Amino acid sequence: MLNLKPNFDDTDGFYAALLGAHEGLSDAESEALNARLILILANHIGNERVLNAALEAAKP
Amino acid sequence: MTKIFETPLYPYQRSNDQDASPTARHKVIIIGAGPVGLAAAIDLAQQGVPVLVLDDNDRVSFGSRAICFAKRPLEILDRLGCGEPMVSSGVVWDTGRVFVGEDEAYSFNLLTESGHKNPAFINLQQYTFEEKLIERVRALEAEGAPIELRGKNKVTALADNGDHVRLEVDTPEGSYLLEADWLIACDGANSPTRQMLGHDFKGRVFEDNFLIADVIMQADFPTERWFWFDPPFNPGQSALLHKQPDNVWRIDFQIGQDIDRDEELKPENIKRRLRAMLGDDAKFELEWTSIYTFQCRRMERFRYGRTLFAGDAAHQVSPFGARGANSGLQDTDNLAWKLKLVLEGKAEEALLDSYSDERVYGAAENILNSTRSTDFITPKSKASMVFRDAVLALARVHEFARPLVNSGRLSVPCTHDGSALNGPDVAQLPRDTRPGAPMKDADTGAGWLLDKLGNRFQLIGFNIEVPAVLEVNGITIEGLNLPATDDLKARYLGDAGAAVYLLRPDQHVAARWLGYDGPAVRNALLNAIGKG
Numbered sequence: 001m002l003n004l005k006p007n008f009d010d011t012d013g014f015y016a017a018l019l020g021a022h023e024g025l026s027d028a029e030s031e032a033l034n035a036r037l038i039l040i041l042a043n044h045i046g047n048e049r050v051l052n053a054a055l056e057a058a059k060p
Numbered sequence: 061m062t063k064i065f066e067t068p069l070y071p072y073q074r075s076n077d078q079d080a081s082p083t084a085r086h087k088v089i090i091i092g093a094g095p096v097g098l099a100a101a102i103d104l105a106q107q108g109v110p111v112l113v114l115d116d117n118d119r120v121s122f123g124s125r126a127i128c129f130a131k132r133p134l135e136i137l138d139r140l141g142c143g144e145p146m147v148s149s150g151v152v153w154d155t156g157r158v159f160v161g162e163d164e165a166y167s168f169n170l171l172t173e174s175g176h177k178n179p180a181f182i183n184l185q186q187y188t189f190e191e192k193l194i195e196r197v198r199a200l201e202a203e204g205a206p207i208e209l210r211g212k213n214k215v216t217a218l219a220d221n222g223d224h225v226r227l228e229v230d231t232p233e234g235s236y237l238l239e240a241d242w243l244i245a246c247d248g249a250n251s252p253t254r255q256m257l258g259h260d261f262k263g264r265v266f267e268d269n270f271l272i273a274d275v276i277m278q279a280d281f282p283t284e285r286w287f288w289f290d291p292p293f294n295p296g297q298s299a300l301l302h303k304q305p306d307n308v309w310r311i312d313f314q315i316g317q318d319i320d321r322d323e324e325l326k327p328e329n330i331k332r333r334l335r336a337m338l339g340d341d342a343k344f345e346l347e348w349t350s351i352y353t354f355q356c357r358r359m360e361r362f363r364y365g366r367t368l369f370a371g372d373a374a375h376q377v378s379p380f381g382a383r384g385a386n387s388g389l390q391d392t393d394n395l396a397w398k399l400k401l402v403l404e405g406k407a408e409e410a411l412l413d414s415y416s417d418e419r420v421y422g423a424a425e426n427i428l429n430s431t432r433s434t435d436f437i438t439p440k441s442k443a444s445m446v447f448r449d450a451v452l453a454l455a456r457v458h459e460f461a462r463p464l465v466n467s468g469r470l471s472v473p474c475t476h477d478g479s480a481l482n483g484p485d486v487a488q489l490p491r492d493t494r495p496g497a498p499m500k501d502a503d504t505g506a507g508w509l510l511d512k513l514g515n516r517f518q519l520i521g522f523n524i525e526v527p528a529v530l531e532v533n534g535i536t537i538e539g540l541n542l543p544a545t546d547d548l549k550a551r552y553l554g555d556a557g558a559a560v561y562l563l564r565p566d567q568h569v570a571a572r573w574l575g576y577d578g579p580a581v582r583n584a585l586l587n588a589i590g591k592g
Contacts, residue, residue: 035450043460 002053072212089240096371096388097246098193103396105207118211120190123348128382132473133389134178142196150182156285165455166462175547177508251373263357268438277344287467293336354378362416375423377430380468397565411590422474436466483571483584502547524558
């Protein structure tokens with residue numbers, strides 16, 4: 001089941017690391033980085049139901 | 061040298077039907093003598109159903125066209141008596157490699173288990189494939205089988221009159237009329253039959269152009285399917301290299317959306333592309349070149365009244381999964397026995413609707429896979445391009461991303477899950493051989509399993525005795541008792557000690573049980589012919 005409750009070891013630390021990874025990148029490079037990150041995380045999760053629930057939760 | 065595709069193999073000859081009064085009536089007329097039409101004709105004729113094939117041409121396909129033939133169609137061709145000549149003429153392969161830029165990113169092997177008579181794939185030019193089918197037609201004719209092939213007979217008008225179809229046929233000596241109890245349209249993606257009868261053909265059209273160059277050259281590339289994303293010789297696009305017999309190589313370049321077709325097809329421009337790929341010193345000769353775009357679409361149903369549609373006439377896919385000709389052969393495999401039973405009065409016409417149901421299911425599966433591959437190869441939006449490129453970048457370094465690289469998911473046998481013809485199943489038995497699935501080949505210790513099957517209903521007892529002959533509704537079920545070898549155990553028993561399988565004439569499983577139960581077999585047989 002998709003966990004939508006707080007789950008980070010270090011919430012602010014992760015957020016800063018995420019922004020840090022994008023620092024100095026062009027829009028296109030940032031977009032590519034996000035895509036790679038999504039694929040890496042999605043593979044780590046693997047479970048089809050969790051992934052579909054995440055896609056649903058992310059929808060605008 | 062005259063090429064096989066330049067030789068009339070079934071030249072026009074005047075038929076008595078052209079002077080017949082009243083109009084000659086045939087049981088089955090097939091329109092189109094391509095791979096699918098010829099396979100349908102052979103299947104029917106060798107089961108004793110009279111069949112007439114009409115083709116507007118008189119020779120085999122011009123150019124290599126379809127080249128990859130998968131294991132299941134080869135098994136079907138074995139049943140049609142011409143699998144072995146195909147395999148011995150073809151290039152056998154089972155490995156594909158995907159390159160990103162200059163580096164190999166991913167490889168796959170399609171032969172995942174041993175104990176099968178046929179290889180995962182052969183490559184064979186469509187013209188050779190058709191030539192072998194015509195040889196089989198000639199052999200059947202010589203044996204007195206009721207099969208006739210008429211060249212330069214172009215169907216120009218059609219009418220379904222309820223209990224037959226009426227055809228107007230144009231020939232070099234003028235037109236004549238024919239009638240058919242049943243018509244099978246195997247006249248390709250642009251099917252004139254479909255257009256004359258006014259049926260829809262809906263789906264997606266892809267914008268990217270691809271250039272096929274079949275070249276003759278001496279080269280030492282391995283017998284593998286090589287696919288490139290963004291290669292140095294075709295930057296930003298894809299390319300494919302694949303070996304065919306007689307030193308013919310299939311080379312396929314993605315060339316983008318807005319192109320000047322005439323300019324791209326000039327031999328000097330094609331040769332420039334080839335030299336960029338193969339090196340300036342490469343020696344080659346162009347055999348066939350073509351530019352094409354892809355469509356993934358199908359008819360809503362494959363039966364309309366007395367007309368049955370098969371192959372590209374009924375469904376069309378992009379070529380990356382080799383799911384075109386291979387699915388057409390699975391169509392005729394499904395259709396022939398049903399049409400025979402209907403013509404013999406042993407099944408109702410409604411059995412032919414199950415042909416449509418089962419093969420629409422197969423076509424939908426092929427279209428799904430081909431559409432996904434084409435979306436990966438030719439991304440349609442900025443977001444899909446970004447993710448595609450992310451997959452390719454990750455695939456160079458991380459194993460997890462390699463299966464996401466989609467250069468084509470190659471044709472696998474179709475299991476007709478949910479078909480009304482499927483009978484009882486036992487969950488304990490292996491899933492791959494459930495009702496609806498084609499039988500999996502295996503070494504029985506006394507020959508290949510599939511060589512013993514097909515063209516009639518059969519009951520197999522694995523480690524259990526079944527009657528040698530059963531008679532249901534005028535249909536004979538032949539019994540076969542097989543002690544389970546290791547291969548048979550793995551594919552048909554799992555952890556069960558014994559099992560009974562009822563098979564259709566197309567080698568698909570109709571039903572299965574853990575023991576023999578006469579009334580249950582009788583009910584499953586009736587269900588498998590649409591009388592359930």
